[in-house]
Amino acid sequence: MIKNDKAEQVLIKALELLNQGKSREEILNLSPENRQEVEEIFRTAELLMLAKNSIAPPKKLLADTLAKLPTAATAREMPSLPKFRLARWLVLVPVGGLALLLVLALVATQGGTRTLQTLDTAAPPESAEIATAPTPDIFNLSALDAEAALAGFDADLYEFLSEESSLQEVDAMLTNL
Amino acid sequence: MINPNSDKDFRELIIKAKDGDPRAFSAIYEECFTPIFRYIYLRVKNRTEAEDLTQTVFLKAFQSLPGFREHGRPFLAYLFTIARNAVIDFWRVSKKTAVDDPDEALLVVADPKGDPVSRIDERHAAETVKQTIKNLTPDQQEVLSLKFMGELSYAEISKIIGKSEEAVRQLQCRGLKALRKYLRSADQRGLDAD
Numbered sequence: 001m002i003k004n005d006k007a008e009q010v011l012i013k014a015l016e017l018l019n020q021g022k023s024r025e026e027i028l029n030l031s032p033e034n035r036q037e038v039e040e041i042f043r044t045a046e047l048l049m050l051a052k053n054s055i056a057p058p059k060k061l062l063a064d065t066l067a068k069l070p071t072a073a074t075a076r077e078m079p080s081l082p083k084f085r086l087a088r089w090l091v092l093v094p095v096g097g098l099a100l101l102l103v104l105a106l107v108a109t110q111g112g113t114r115t116l117q118t119l120d121t122a123a124p125p126e127s128a129e130i131a132t133a134p135t136p137d138i139f140n141l142s143a144l145d146a147e148a149a150l151a152g153f154d155a156d157l158y159e160f161l162s163e164e165s166s167l168q169e170v171d172a173m174l175t176n177l
Numbered sequence: 178m179i180n181p182n183s184d185k186d187f188r189e190l191i192i193k194a195k196d197g198d199p200r201a202f203s204a205i206y207e208e209c210f211t212p213i214f215r216y217i218y219l220r221v222k223n224r225t226e227a228e229d230l231t232q233t234v235f236l237k238a239f240q241s242l243p244g245f246r247e248h249g250r251p252f253l254a255y256l257f258t259i260a261r262n263a264v265i266d267f268w269r270v271s272k273k274t275a276v277d278d279p280d281e282a283l284l285v286v287a288d289p290k291g292d293p294v295s296r297i298d299e300r301h302a303a304e305t306v307k308q309t310i311k312n313l314t315p316d317q318q319e320v321l322s323l324k325f326m327g328e329l330s331y332a333e334i335s336k337i338i339g340k341s342e343e344a345v346r347q348l349q350c351r352g353l354k355a356l357r358k359y360l361r362s363a364d365q366r367g368l369d370a371d
Contacts, residue, residue: 012350041357061214061232068236
């Protein structure tokens with residue numbers, strides 16, 4: 001809350017009227033009891049206005065400033081007030097997010113494929129493990145490979161034992177023992 | 178005549194002035210460049226610094242034109258907001274104390290064909306104001322500079338400094354009263370010295 005005393009209110013009103021273009025004499029006559037104070041304030045305001053008229057920048061400064069601005073062609077190409085700029089960005093946010101997710105998914109897939117290719121090479125399994133960082137995918141793939149190998153071994157054994165000649169072979173071996 | 182409410186006018190004038198149009202040059206000089214310089218000069222009280230800052234303000238304003246959104250704010254008020262921030266940064270970053278340049282007196286008389294007596298009065302007035310205004314509070318200096326150097330309305334000043342119009346009127350009134358007091362005492366010191 002702004003508190004003004006009565007004299008201050010008179011001065012504020014007087015300055016307001018002067019600002020609106022009322023004549024000094026007219027304003028001074030409105031409040032004869034504050035005439036001297038109002039006159040002094042007016043003189044101070046006039047001093048400021050007088051000072052203003054003598055303060056001016058050199059025109060060369062404006063010329064130098066203009067020279068530093070972009071060329072006219074560039075300036076013409078500058079877009080006008082971009083009223084929908086924010087809306088455009090709002091549209092781009094989910095699209096950008098989706099694109100980022102896709103890229104991440106692609107990177108993850110590529111990483112898994114590369115690991116599988118590394119494991120498939122003739123290099124010893126130890127070096128392959130060292131060369132690639134262990135990830136859950138690698139463990140899953142290794143487990144699947146081991147399971148497949150065990151299943152193959154079981155099938156071979158079953159086939160071997162189910163043949164009659166094999167049984168004779170086994171008997172012979174046990175006799176030798 | 179530039180429309181202070183329009184950034185488009187400003188941009189067009191800049192383009193024309195750069196292309197060598199003397200009328201566009203004069204319009205910018207009279208309507209924007211000089212008021213901004215006057216305001217900055219009275220705030221930093223040094224001609225060289227005022228010139229540098231005025232140039233910075235115009236470069237910044239032009240660069241930020243595409244992002245300028247009126248929101249009911251006149252473009253000239255936007256320029257003054259940039260100028261005000263530049264002055265605040267100037268004092269904050271440099272932590273300088275005001276270095277007056279009384280020899281230059283910052284004064285380049287706009288109309289050299291004017292009445293010599295009046296010019297002397299104006300020069301004296303400018304120097305007196307510059308010397309006494311620094312005794313006022315920062316808010317009072319701000320309002321008087323924007324009102325009398327920038328020739329802005331109370332509503333515009335209110336938006337720039339973020340105070341109510343009533344507060345702006347009061348700051349102006351108290352600033353003028355204080356200035357009057359300091360002018361009187363300066364005058365008295367001058368008389369005593371004589």
